[in-house]
Amino acid sequence: MPPSPSVPQVSDRFPGPRREDCPWCGSARLRTRLRAPGRQRGAAVALDECGACAHAFQNPPSADGAPRALPGRRHRATARALAGLADPESWLDVGTGHGHFPEAAKEFFPYTSFDGLDPTARVERALGEGRVEEAHRGLLTTPGVTDRLRARYDVVSMFHHLAHVPDPRAELRAALAVLRPGGHLVVEAADPDSAYAALLGPRWLPHSHLHLLPLSNLEAELAGLGCAITTTVRTHHPQEPATARPLPAPLRAPLAAAAALDRLLAPLTRHTRLANTYRVVARTPGNPPA
Template sequence: MSVPSVPPLPRHEPRRADCPWCGSQRLLRRAPGRRPAVDECRDCRHTFHNPRSAAGPERGAAVRAGARLRHRSAARALFRCCPEPESWLDVGTGDADFPRTARSLFPYTSFDGLDPTHRVLRARAVERVEEAYVGRLADPHIAARLGARYDVVSMFQHLERVPDPRAELRAALHVLRPGGHLLLDVTDPRRLFALPPGPRPAGLRAELEARGCTVLTRPGSRRVVARKEPSAP
């Protein structure tokens, strides 16, 4: 089976004038002259790269090794809450490194992948995921197709990379079945120049609780596990 090639991508997207989390235009440039540039919202304290790097593969042995450690730790954390999910969607999966790692704990789970690039098609070709979707989870045609389909949805440093993280979070809950689990791994907000900075765990917790979810991880944790309650809208 031939492996799809990955087309080249631009390095950066256009600079934005508003906060991707709350929409405020009261932005503060945290470190003038630094690259990549980091802005902070004066209203909700969300930090983000502005302009954002375009979607693309992570590089560097240290980055890959750190990602593998996070993936194994996250899989174990989810296993304690939900040891036998039938279906799992990894959002922003890229080459599906997380599903490949998680299979050691979830050998009978069906893993699907979604990514804004065609890398996910390559991941399907090498059987790291069973179904592959190209686009954003918040895209109407994808959300409509995947509604209430999954027992688990995972996002690894994904909300930091999308233009509307709250819409992406709403879409993740939409494709979860009642009682399903959401697994989020976000950049530590204390690391100003982490790649990339992202939503603060407290903001994620408040958003999830407002949408009828029970957050199972401790406050302030960069890994957020939440259960979608049957009564959630």
């Protein structure tokens, strides 16, 4: 894979200028994926897709890409699914927010020390409430963070985090740098190839994210960085269309019924093209990258 293209400097909420090349592969073959109203009044979301690698991204980036907290039940289900990881001593949850995943995961990893990293003050509240043992403010790519945490962790998790950072590839490399040799990286992200993306179009919630990463791109990047992918699964978070963009009044009742059906069918949906999320677990066999 080519080196990650340079990304313009942006504020904490990541608005910035329009770019003429793909932030993943650097290709200038951009095409419109969608244009839609934003979640905030007067805002708009412009989503472009790369014709070379299919990476989709907000162009220009907007504050609409800020992450939303996931329901607590999802954290527990995810932690249960990861229970096969062999007794990690230390775990960094990147983009941890209020620390609800570490809190849920302690049931399945009682001997693991969980730390949290987040660009907002939520991580400091998570520390104060005992959900994480150490709180780190910023991104992994924030100057000084990677050096401070280098080779400290057996597991690094990124749940719906890469979709909300200026440079996902740089964030991935930084994640590997804070892992110990043989450590595991867990990445969960919305699947841009989900049938829900086409069915709901601009009302599909992940279409408001800064980035949509095709699974094949992530797997190729991890392999290029020397990782062995140990698990790839598709799952379904029953958020569709309950958390879609604001709805006209005539649509609310039928879509509420559809959301209830979606929750009921979620165990089956994950085996179909409607599955809206993928999860990848990768192992780094050697020394973390410099």
